[in-house]
Each structure stands twice: as structure tokens, then as C-alpha cells.
Amino acid sequence: MPDKMHVKLTVNGQDAEFLAEPRELLIYALRERLNLTGPHVGCETSHCGACTVIVNGKSVKSCTMFVGQANGTEVTTIEGLGSPDALHVLQETFREHHGLQCGFCTPGMITRAHKLLEENPNPTEEEVRFGMAGNLCRCTGYQNIVKSILAAAAQMNASKEAAE
Amino acid sequence: MKDEVDNREERVANLKGMGCARKRVEDVRFTQGKGNYVDDIKLPGMLHGDFVRSPYAHARVKSINIDAAMALDGVVAVLTAKDLEPLSLHWMPTLAGDKQMVLADGKVLFQGQEVAFVVARDRYVAADAVELVEVDYEELPVLIDPFEAIKSDTVLREDLEDGADGAHGPRRHHNHIFLWEEGDKAATEEVIDSAEVVAEEMVYYHRTHPCPLETCGAVASMDKVNGKLTLYGTFQAPHVVRTVASLLSGIEEHNIRVVSPDIGGGFGNKVGVYPGYVCSIVASIVTGQPVKWVEDRMENLMATAFARDYWMKGKISATKGGKITGLHCHVTADHGAFDACADPTKYPAGFFHICTGSYDIPVAYVGVDGVYTNKAPGGVAYRCSFRVTEAAYFIERMIEVLAMELNMDAAELRRINFIRKDQFPYQSALGWEYDSGDYHTAWDKALSSVGYDDLRREQAERVEAFKRGETRKLMGVGLSFFTEIVGAGPVKNCDILGMGMFDSCEIRIHPTGSAIARLGTISQGQGHATTFAQILATETGIPADSITIEEGDTDTAPYGLGTYGSRSTPVAGAATALAGRKIRAKAQMIAAYLLEVHDDDVEFDVDRFVLKGAPERFKTMKEIAYAAYNQAIPGIEPGLEAVSYYDPPNMTYPFGAYVCVMDVDVDTGTTDIRQFYALDDCGTRINPMVIEGQVHGGLTEALAIAMGQEIAYDDLGNCKTGTLMDFFIPTAWETPNYVTDHTETPSPHHPIGAKGVGESPNVGGVPAFSNAVHDAFRAFGLRQAHMPHDHWRIWKIANDLGLHD
Known part of the structure; x- marks a missing residue:
């Protein structure tokens, strides 16, 4: 068995430290060590995106990143995007526009959409569809997911304008 | 107050x-x-289970050596059939009245079959130990083709007594499971033999898989102090699981608590009982600790319940004017290694005999032969009622083929054969009583909404332009009118393992x-x-x-x-x-x-x-x-x-009219869905937003199935589609926007008139997409091309029709 390594992460703004085999996947460290069960395991081959988190500012599929690779990084999961008292705009628009059904893909979807809107605050429908193509959903047919993301973009832009 | x-x-x-x-x-x-999904559940002292699976589709298991695995630090137990045999749990009953190996008992019958169950401290140790279990196999001849299996000397199920009846009557060959028949065979043959027009076609609905985003899993926790078993899992029918668990384990039913937590999509995949559930329970009883088993995606696609795999040979007869006079269908149903179909007991082919569809067909016959092959067991209803999507696909293809035979517009052919509003409740030739419907109104609304006549004109112009060499894209108008049969079902004729379906x-x-x-x-x-x-x-x-x-x-x-x-x-x-x-x-x-x-x-x-x-x-x-x-x-x-x-007095019969307009690139085989219109009538509508969401999702699963998704095997029985790299699931990029619409014809026997909707879009969607592909090539004589219509297969259609010359 390989030696364990000392892993340090910042997850949702909080420091985490543990010993782990370097082969341990980031998704399992998040889910099983840190009890952040928002991101899910859907395929373990980076196709479905249910495990999507943000690592050092980039969307990452945490089912195919070793915890050794993630050592020293800053990680954001769905649990770090909003709180029950202050939902993220996307958490609100997904509900408003019925952008989810079974909920299994939803944390990854929202986490990815959050990053997409940071990279492109004013996307077209086509850009949303392309930018979300790494996240699979079996329930919704995407139509309402796309609607939810476009609605969130509009809301975020409107509140930005209001603030300016 | x-x-x-x-x-x-x-x-x-x-x-x-x-x-x-x-x-x-x-x-x-x-x-x-x-x-809170099953893999989120974490109990104190919980162990992890993982399977050793067969790399072969058919092989004798000569020996299993667990010594190296047991020696690995963190491994608690390795279970094989020998350990389960004293408990009579090395086999389990299936929902279809057959039995299935929990762990390989002397041989394996499909690739990915469960051979041994490793229980360890964590999932990594369990996976390591799986690699250390040594299994000595002797390969046997593999049967993948059901038509070959039904003739072959190779005996797949050595456990079944030769010549003895199965759960659904006589078996005429050692690889035969049942022949199930409905309707008047002689009368149907007579009508067809003397008909003015007959269309005949083999329609194959390929093997696919529900593939919910969350795979199957369970956490079993045997509390030996209180004698109580708690079983969390991905169960679409938790109460049935409790009863089955009690019957199998001997633990009294009041001492078993089954919990379905949040479920990450089911689509039929989570109806059945899988070896993983049984092994988790046994492992928890043996170790005294909670045991979690969650399959990975490859295990899900290779070993848990598949869907479809129906070879449907049809004959449909009509007058020269297009009035349908009879329908004959023989199905060769590939059930894989064990008959684990999830159908009501009386109906080994589910409700396939809804295959007269939405049409007033005076006489019909259906015969379904179930056959064993070296493929994974299952046969669940993937987002449809029991075998209803097969039935809808069959009749909607036969209508299109008949329209070609009659040189008639397929929309018009449907219209003149629809069951009329005043005929409801309608008694079908195959024994169903359709509760209500208004098909003509729905059809007219659908055709006028999409501008049907204009579409046909545009299509005709496109064909001419193609012939003149001005375009390489053809245009297909895919029509589909379906009648679902859902809400199983009346206890008098619907039960699962003896339990009435109230x-x-x-x-x-x-x-x-x-x-x-x-x-x-x-x-x-x-x-x-x-x-x-x-x-x-x-x-x-x-x-x-x-x-x-x-x-x-x-x-x-x-x-x-x-x-x-x-x-x-x-x-x-x-x-x-x-x-x-x-x-x-x-x-x-x-x-x-x-x-x-x-x-x-x-x-x-x-x-x-x-x-x-x-x-x-x-x-x-x-x-x-x-x-x-x-x-x-x-x-x-x-x-x-x-x-x-x-206890419902009857099933409900939702229906709908779908139109798919598609451009097909003859040289690349790629398609562009320009428009998809879906009109659903699910009776009284409880929540329009939820209904619309169900329709979007079901249509996208239909898109997947029709246009690329399949479980495919090579000649040796290797599953070629075991990951999401090979198994097609459309992304947001490939999925079109849908236009939804409705009519509302309440069910007369349901207290609030509601009929159900979740599966309609899959049932009606698959023929709409497939008919669009066929329709694009109708002018060039294409009668039947098997799904999935992926780019290569569409290119092949064009090539076979000489369109690349």
C-alpha cells in the first residue's frame, strides 16, 4: 500500500488537513472525509459532471482528480455557493424554472453554471448549452436548466447595473 | 382561529x-x-462491499481462491456461492418467476456477472481485494443472437430441468423461456391472407439501459441486539423489497425496515432486486456491521437491468383505401441469462398487446417467445409502462411501412384508422378496454400547430433540390401518435410476486x-x-x-x-x-x-x-x-x-401526438432536429410545470435511445458499451428545445381524472425521432432501418440506397 501523504486544502473557505493515500480521488475526500455530500459520483470517468467542484478558480470534475493533485488548492463545492439564509441566484432560478428533478446532477450543474457565468456573464443560449455540455442530466432534457441559467445571468446583470 | x-x-x-x-x-x-442519496449514508463502523465479476460471457467456474484477498489488511470477508448456499441465498427468485444466481454457482452466464463479494474497511481496500481474488474459468460457447440461441445445442441454463414447464408454461427448447400469446391467431391469419394490401416488416427495438445518473446501491445494517435489519437502497418499490427480503432471509417482516432515501433517477433500473442488495444484507449479518454497496457506472451498464431487445416481426393488412383490417406480430424477446423482467406476473411480455396502438383494428394476434442468451438479465420498462414503448414503436413503424405500401400520406392513414371518440370505452382486439380518448382532435391540433402541409411541401421541394444536386441534406417529418397503458393495476389481473398492484x-x-x-x-x-x-x-x-x-x-x-x-x-x-x-x-x-x-x-x-x-x-x-x-x-x-x-378498476390510457422535423446530412449521417412538437393528453393536469418537465426529460431519453444509445455486445459476449464514453447520453449541446402542448380528456374511472404522464414522452418520442429518419429517406425507398440512428448508421442507410454514388 502506498505511503499516505499529508494533504492540506481550503474547502469553502475553511482549512482541511488529513493523511490520505495520494491515489484517493478528490470526490471521496470531499464526500467521505469532509462530509460534503453535495457533489456526487455518477460515472468516475469525467463524463457526467455530477462531481463538479471549483479548484483554484476552475471547474474540475473531482472524480478524476487525485487528492494528491489537489493538495494545496482552494476548493469550492455547492455547499460553499450559498447558504439557507442567502441562496445563490442560481439556486433560486433553478427552483423558479424547474431546472431540476431528481436533484442528483444539480449540485454539479449549479457549480459549473456559477463558473460559466463568471467567465461569461452574458451568455447566449448556445453558449450556455456548449458551456454546460460537460454536465449530464437524465431527467430534465436541459431545456429548463438552460432557462434557469439564462434567468440567473439576467438577474445578476440587473443587480450589477443597479449597484453601479 | x-x-x-x-x-x-x-x-x-x-x-x-x-x-x-x-x-x-x-x-x-x-x-x-x-x-440524501444512498451513497451519502454513513453509519458507524460501516464496511464496503465490492464484486468480483466475470470477464467471460459464458464459462465454467472451476475454482475460486480467496486467500490472497483475505490476507490483505482491511479485508473482513469474501463471500462466494458456497458461503451463501447454506442460507439458500446463492440463488434468488426473479420478478418474472425465474431464478437468478446471486453469486456464480458453478458457471457464469454473462460478462459482468457477480462471482464473489468482498467486504472491507473502505472502498479502496475492497477494490484492491477484488483484484486479488483468483478465479479459474473454463470458457464455454457464447450465445449472443437469440435466433441462434433458440436452435443451439449449447445449454445455457443447466439448472433448469429439461422439458419441464417454466413459470409461463411449456418451454420448447433448453434456451426457450416461454411463448406468450394473445388474440385470435387463425382469424388474423385468414384476414391477412385474403387482404387487398399487406405490409410485412421486421422491426428491431435494440437493447438499451435506463442509466439513471445515480447508480444502484444499498446500505444494510443488521442490529443483532434487537434483531432488526435496516436496509437503505435505491428501491423504486421499497415495500416489495421488504417482503422479498423477509421471504428470502427468514427474518420476520416486522423486523425489517426498508428505506428508499432520495433516489437519483430510476427509469425502471431500480425496480428489480440485485445481487448487491442480497450480498450487503448477508455481509451485514455475517460481520455484524453495516455494509454499503454502491456499483460504479460500468457495473450499472453491464450488470443491472437492461431494457428492450425485442425483434418484432409484423404483418399489417388493409383495404386499398387504407382501412386497416388486421395485425399480426411475432416477437423474439432476448431476456439474457436469467428472466428477470419486471412485469406483472400474468404478463411475461408486459402490456405489449397494446400494440394495436391508437387504431381501430378489428382482429389481431401477438405471440412473444422469450429466449435465454449470454447477456445481462433485466428487461425492465425504461421510462415506459411494461413493454409499451416496444409496442408503440412497432405499430408506429408498421403504420409508416403500410403508408408506403399504399402510397399514402402517413398522417392521413393514421387519421382514417384512429379509434373514434364515440367508440370509447373501446375494447381492443387484444383484450384491453381503452378508458377514454379523443385522438382526432389531438391529431388535428398537432398537425395544424406544426404547419404540416407546408412541411410536406418543403420536403418535396428539398427532394427535388437534392436530385438536382443543389443540397446534400434531406428533410424528415417524423410522426407519432401513441396510446399508453399505465397505472398498473387492477389486483384481479396485476400482481408482482403475488402482491396485488394497489x-x-x-x-x-x-x-x-x-x-x-x-x-x-x-x-x-x-x-x-x-x-x-x-x-x-x-x-x-x-x-x-x-x-x-x-x-x-x-x-x-x-x-x-x-x-x-x-x-x-x-x-x-x-x-x-x-x-x-x-x-x-x-x-x-x-x-x-x-x-x-x-x-x-x-x-x-x-x-x-x-x-x-x-x-x-x-x-x-x-x-x-x-x-x-x-x-x-x-x-x-x-x-x-x-x-x-x-385498487384501480382499469388502467389509464394517456395518449399524445408528436411531430419531429429533422434535417439529415446524407454525407456525414449527422442530423439536426429543427422542431419537435409534443402534444400530451394525460387527463386532468395536476401541475403543468411538472408535466412539462416530465415531457422534456422523457423526450430527451427518447432522443438518446432513437439516435445513439445502445447496449452492444461483440460475438464473444463482451459488452462494448460499458462507460459513458460509449453509451450515448445527450448533452445540453445535442438536445433540442421542445414545444409542448396538450388536450385534456379526463379518465372516467379515476377519482380526479388523471392518467399519468412521465413515460408518455419516451413511448411517443422514440417513434417520432425514428420515423423522422426513415421519412427523410422515404422518397428513396427506405422501409426499415434499425435503431439507434447514429451518424454511422444513417450514413450507411444513404450509402445502401446509393445516395453516395
């Missing part, structure tokens, strides 16, 4: 009852990552006028917590926001047969409405007492009982609930609770 809201309109809105697009209550936790609802009103209701079903994304509360709101006058819906815990929920086959609304939805009405009946007596009038002098109005003719005198449901618990009322028991078990 006076109700503050007096305006009737406001009171109705406040209720959020049936018909409104109520936002889902489930979403708050799901959007925050606070769902369903249930239990409602308890709290003193302050809020409520909890529990049902025998379990949501996997359908939004039951939202929609069932809407039914109760309308029926009881308690606002939906004040009603908690709970499902999936067998210790608290009333017994029910679960959620699949679009049965929740037709069956449990009916139970819910009737339980609500029982509450209302008692509330009426209480209201009358409080108003000091006779029971008949008060009537229900939205959220209260009012004195007839004097609506200013009333008692709200809130006041009534309080009184039910706090006031001694002569002749009335305290409390306000009701339970209803509903």
Missing part, C-alpha cells in the same frame, strides 16, 4: 391545489446539495390544521412531495404548503407497490384523493356540529364548510381540525386521520 382570507379567489390561490404550477418543495434541499395513502391532520401524508410510492425526481400535496389541498382544503408528503420508509408509510410504469398518479394519486375525501366527510360532520345544523346543511367550499344558502356562516378546515382534537363531539371519535388503499 378565524380564517383571515375571505376573498374566494385568494383562498383558491392560497391553497396551491390541483392545476397550478406550484414550485417544487424538494428543490430547496437539492439545490443546496442537501439531498397503492395507498395515509393522511393525518394535525390539530393546528397542517398535515402529513404518507404513500406507498417513492419519488425519483417526479416531484411527489409537491404534486400529491396539491391533490390533497384541493380535496381537503388544507394549503399544499401545510402538507408534508413522506414516502419510502416501510416502517411509517402504508404498503404500496412503488413507482414505475407511470403508476403513481393513476394508483397512489387516486388513493390520495380518496383519503382526502374521507377526511372531508368527517370534517363535514364536525362542521355541522359546530354550526349546530344537520350534516346535509353544510357544503365544502375551497378551504371550509359553509352553511348552504348562508356562506357567511362557515367553519374553516383549520377550525375543524382543532375541534377534531379538542372538543368532545357526540358520536364522533377524536382525531382526523384517513387511510385509503386503492
